[in-house]
Amino acid sequence: MGKGRVEAFSDGVMAVAITLLAFNLHAGVRSKVALATQIREQWPSFAAYVLSFCIIGVIWLNHHYLFQLTNRIDRRLMLVNLLLLLFVVTIPYVTATYADYALDTGADARTAVLLYGAVMEGMAISRFLIPLHILRAGLNHVPIPPGQARKLLWRYGFAPLIFPVTTALALLTSAPMMLVFHALVVAYYLGPGMRPIMSDPEEK
Amino acid sequence: MGKGRVEAFSDGVMAVAITLLAFNLHAGVRSKVALATQIREQWPSFAAYVLSFCIIGVIWLNHHYLFQLTNRIDRRLMLVNLLLLLFVVTIPYVTATYADYALDTGADARTAVLLYGAVMEGMAISRFLIPLHILRAGLNHVPIPPGQARKLLWRYGFAPLIFPVTTALALLTSAPMMLVFHALVVAYYLGPGMRPIMSDPEEK
Amino acid sequence: MGKGRVEAFSDGVMAVAITLLAFNLHAGVRSKVALATQIREQWPSFAAYVLSFCIIGVIWLNHHYLFQLTNRIDRRLMLVNLLLLLFVVTIPYVTATYADYALDTGADARTAVLLYGAVMEGMAISRFLIPLHILRAGLNHVPIPPGQARKLLWRYGFAPLIFPVTTALALLTSAPMMLVFHALVVAYYLGPGMRPIMSDPEEK
Amino acid sequence: MGKGRVEAFSDGVMAVAITLLAFNLHAGVRSKVALATQIREQWPSFAAYVLSFCIIGVIWLNHHYLFQLTNRIDRRLMLVNLLLLLFVVTIPYVTATYADYALDTGADARTAVLLYGAVMEGMAISRFLIPLHILRAGLNHVPIPPGQARKLLWRYGFAPLIFPVTTALALLTSAPMMLVFHALVVAYYLGPGMRPIMSDPEEK
Numbered sequence: 179m180g181k182g183r184v185e186a187f188s189d190g191v192m193a194v195a196i197t198l199l200a201f202n203l204h205a206g207v208r209s210k211v212a213l214a215t216q217i218r219e220q221w222p223s224f225a226a227y228v229l230s231f232c233i234i235g236v237i238w239l240n241h242h243y244l245f246q247l248t249n250r251i252d253r254r255l256m257l258v259n260l261l262l263l264l265f266v267v268t269i270p271y272v273t274a275t276y277a278d279y280a281l282d283t284g285a286d287a288r289t290a291v292l293l294y295g296a297v298m299e300g301m302a303i304s305r306f307l308i309p310l311h312i313l314r315a316g317l318n319h320v321p322i323p324p325g326q327a328r329k330l331l332w333r334y335g336f337a338p339l340i341f342p343v344t345t346a347l348a349l350l351t352s353a354p355m356m357l358v359f360h361a362l363v364v365a366y367y368l369g370p371g372m373r374p375i376m377s378d379p380e381e382k
Numbered sequence: 383m384g385k386g387r388v389e390a391f392s393d394g395v396m397a398v399a400i401t402l403l404a405f406n407l408h409a410g411v412r413s414k415v416a417l418a419t420q421i422r423e424q425w426p427s428f429a430a431y432v433l434s435f436c437i438i439g440v441i442w443l444n445h446h447y448l449f450q451l452t453n454r455i456d457r458r459l460m461l462v463n464l465l466l467l468l469f470v471v472t473i474p475y476v477t478a479t480y481a482d483y484a485l486d487t488g489a490d491a492r493t494a495v496l497l498y499g500a501v502m503e504g505m506a507i508s509r510f511l512i513p514l515h516i517l518r519a520g521l522n523h524v525p526i527p528p529g530q531a532r533k534l535l536w537r538y539g540f541a542p543l544i545f546p547v548t549t550a551l552a553l554l555t556s557a558p559m560m561l562v563f564h565a566l567v568v569a570y571y572l573g574p575g576m577r578p579i580m581s582d583p584e585e586k
Numbered sequence: 587m588g589k590g591r592v593e594a595f596s597d598g599v600m601a602v603a604i605t606l607l608a609f610n611l612h613a614g615v616r617s618k619v620a621l622a623t624q625i626r627e628q629w630p631s632f633a634a635y636v637l638s639f640c641i642i643g644v645i646w647l648n649h650h651y652l653f654q655l656t657n658r659i660d661r662r663l664m665l666v667n668l669l670l671l672l673f674v675v676t677i678p679y680v681t682a683t684y685a686d687y688a689l690d691t692g693a694d695a696r697t698a699v700l701l702y703g704a705v706m707e708g709m710a711i712s713r714f715l716i717p718l719h720i721l722r723a724g725l726n727h728v729p730i731p732p733g734q735a736r737k738l739l740w741r742y743g744f745a746p747l748i749f750p751v752t753t754a755l756a757l758l759t760s761a762p763m764m765l766v767f768h769a770l771v772v773a774y775y776l777g778p779g780m781r782p783i784m785s786d787p788e789e790k
Numbered sequence: 791m792g793k794g795r796v797e798a799f800s801d802g803v804m805a806v807a808i809t810l811l812a813f814n815l816h817a818g819v820r821s822k823v824a825l826a827t828q829i830r831e832q833w834p835s836f837a838a839y840v841l842s843f844c845i846i847g848v849i850w851l852n853h854h855y856l857f858q859l860t861n862r863i864d865r866r867l868m869l870v871n872l873l874l875l876l877f878v879v880t881i882p883y884v885t886a887t888y889a890d891y892a893l894d895t896g897a898d899a900r901t902a903v904l905l906y907g908a909v910m911e912g913m914a915i916s917r918f919l920i921p922l923h924i925l926r927a928g929l930n931h932v933p934i935p936p937g938q939a940r941k942l943l944w945r946y947g948f949a950p951l952i953f954p955v956t957t958a959l960a961l962l963t964s965a966p967m968m969l970v971f972h973a974l975v976v977a978y979y980l981g982p983g984m985r986p987i988m989s990d991p992e993e994k
Contacts, residue, residue: 180446180450183389183393183446184446185795185798186389186390186393186798187393187396187397187442189795189798189799189802190393190394190396190397190398190598190601190802191397191400191401192799192802193397193598193799193802193803193805193806194397194398194401194402194602194802194806195401196803196875196879197803197806197807197810197879198401198405198806199879200879200880200882200883201810203880203883204883204886204887212897212898212901213887213891213897213898213901213902214897214898214901217901217905227880228876231872231876231879232872235872235875238799239868242792242795242796246792253576253577256443256576257572260435260436260439263400263439264432264435267400267401267403267404267435268404268407268431270404271404271407271408274408275408275417279417285416285417285418286416286417286418289416289417289418289421290417293421368869372865372868373865384650384654387593387597387650388650390593390594390597391597391600391601391646394597394598394600394601394602394802394805395601395604395605397601397802398601398602398605398606398806399605399608402605402609457780457781460647460780461776464639464640464643467604467643468636468639471604471605471607471608471639472608472611472635474608475608475611475612478612479612479621483621489620489621489622490620490621490622493620493621493622493625494621497625588854588858591797591801591854592854594797594798594801595801595804595805595850598801598802598804598805598806599805599808599809601805602805602806602809602810603809606809606813661984661985664851664984665980668843668844668847671808671847672840672843675808675809675811675812675843676812676815676839678812679812679815679816682816683816683825687825693824693825693826694824694825694826697824697825697826697829698825701829
């Protein structure tokens with residue numbers, strides 16, 4: 179099946195999801211509270227917006243990188259890709275829910291952290307299935323030596339292992355701390371986790 | 383007419399529609415009900431989200447497959463494609479309506495099931511018109527033997543025959559059962575209905 | 587300037603605008619009115635959705651056709667294209683406003699008809715400027731004989747002349763009649779107005 | 791890394807953001823105020839819509855222009871591009887906030903102007919980083935003489951210098967005047983600021 183349309187459709191879904199994140203930002207015009215105060219009090223919305231923007235940005239960067247490894251897309255890769263998008267599309271929802279309840283002190287803040295963590299986990303697992311399937315089904319168009327294949331699987335297998343940890347840490351500390359823990363994961367994927375594992379096949 | 387832009391526009395519409403599905407998910411922040419309870423009680427929204435995501439995903443997969451059969455797009459195919467998109471765009475609306483009324487016990491739940499079924503039927507008929515027109519007008523760029531043409535028409539002609547049945551079964555049983563009946567149709571299209579009927583023309 | 591990205595951006599904007607049209611459709615779940623009654627009473631929303639979907643569909647078809655005439659895009663064509671998109675983006679808004687007030691009997695229904703008509707006129711004028719500028723600046727990549735150039739200008743110059751008429755007729759009769767008058771314009775552009783004026787340059 | 795998908799994703803994000811601008815336009819159907827009066831009183835929404843549409847339009851035109859200078863995209867350019875999109879996505883939010891408070895006479899109008907100005911500044915700085923990085927890392931695929939490089943940097947370095955000025959002027963005069971001051975910046979980028987600095991590499 180053609181790779182171009184799979185990428186175009188995925189790009190479209192991720193572009194819409196990343197843009198809808200800003201829908202959670204809004205000022206209540208009829209509120210009697212000063213606008214400056216409203217904005218200050220909504221800081222979890224702004225922080226969660228930046229975090230989720232970076233997360234979808236990272237997913238897109240990774241998607242871009244992983245689909246460069248192959249130019250042959252089979253049915254299973256198509257399904258795994260749809261599964262990834264199923265989770266990506268819910269990110270604006272869990273971001274909004276998190277922002278609404280992050281300053282809550284009771285059980286609701288923990289529920290919101292769990293919900294966000296569950297979607298991250300689902301996303302991370304389905305993202306991991308992409309390189310796993312490419313390697314297993316031999317869909318890569320340049321040979322990938324075993325050492326580099328292992329590196330590749332570790333890079334994307336790391337996320338499903340770390341998100342339960344960051345989520346648990348946020349549950350043990352506080353909901354706003356989730357932003358810090360998840361930001362560290364993002365920092366990894368925007369820094370060392372963005373380095374090419376093998377020489378870029380399209381660069382040749 | 384150029385095939386690239388027709389695919390790009392259709393991909394764009396389907397990507398936006400599939401992403402807007404998650405707009406039906408939301409937690410009422412000022413509600414006094416615990417967030418965990420709200421999420422549990424909103425299970426039809428989550429289930430309907432997954433069903434409709436899969437349905438739009440299947441439509442996109444089918445669209446991808448059917449447009450690979452041709453590289454010549456005439457005016458009628460353009461119109462049939464717009465008709466398909468007209469129904470696709472309403473899927474977030476009927477999904478939201480279904481989710482809002484699925485747990486209702488009266489006539490409203492049945493109305494919501496009927497509304498969802500009507501859009502599925504309109505979508506299925508217009509999707510069927512795509513291979514029908516490609517074959518009748520000879521727009522296919524590789525010859526399709528009669529046996530395979532018949533298979534192709536049956537695969538997409540099956541949906542407009544089955545949606546009235548699944549809708550009627552849901553009306554006879556209960557609104558939540560609609561999810562099960564429609565999920566079976568989705569399972570067919572993600573499983574056996576995804577197998578290539580002829581050797582993929584773009585693979586050659 | 588590259589034509590590909592201009593088309594991709596325009597396709598994206600039109601795809602989002604056409605999908606957002608369905609946002610005007612919604613059922614008030616807390617309403618005490620039966621869902622079936624709500625849907626019946628909202629018929630102007632459904633009718634306006636279909637009309638505006640067809641109008642954006644036609645704009646996309648025309649855009650596709652007009653940009654096939656050229657493969658050289660200068661700054662002015664870029665600006666004219668942005669002007670067209672400025673009006674396209676407001677179509678969901680004027681559609682929602684029209685649907686909300688169409689059954690009103692007072693001045694508000696007429697205001698809504700005028701608003702819809704004003705956006706149609708702005709869209710039609712900027713769409714007309716596209717072939718006008720292509721011909722004047724000689725951006726066409728195959729020669730267009732004077733007779734065909736005149737035909738081309740008439741086809742797209744017809745809309746800015748007819749929308750004031752359909753709008754005036756709706757003001758003289760009733761707001762719901764606007765749907766009928768505008769549907770006739772759509773019928774022209776989906777029928778005879780879709781026929782190629784010259785042999786399609788990309789077909790060669 | 792492939793340039794095509796970076797452009798496609800950026801086009802998608804900008805297309806969604808520009809279309810969501812019109813979401814700020816709405817008429818309160820249950821309001822007792824005449825629709826014509828509502829529309830007149832909402833003039834800041836319409837004016838802000840046109841301004842922000844032009845601003846996103848300009849960003850897209852500049853993006854298009856700047857990415858034509860290179861066909862090699864490194865990690866840092868990818869990150870700078872995501873930073874630009876992070877600000878672009880918030881434009882519908884600051885536009886809505888500005889429109890809601892522009893006619894206010896107190897501190898809220900000034901807060902809204904500051905918020906709009908802050909997003910413009912963030913956008914302008916990240917946009918400036920694109921040519922800066924292309925030149926520093928030598929990603930340009932045709933040589934750019936020093937004189938033209940200086941011109942290029944001035945064109946995009948001008949915006950981060952001018953937005954604090956236009957914002958300060960609006961704070962000193964009145965919130966509605968912000969539309970005029972920012973419109974002058976837009977006029978520069980749609981006029982002289984659109985002229986090619988060097989012969990277009992794709993034209994050759």
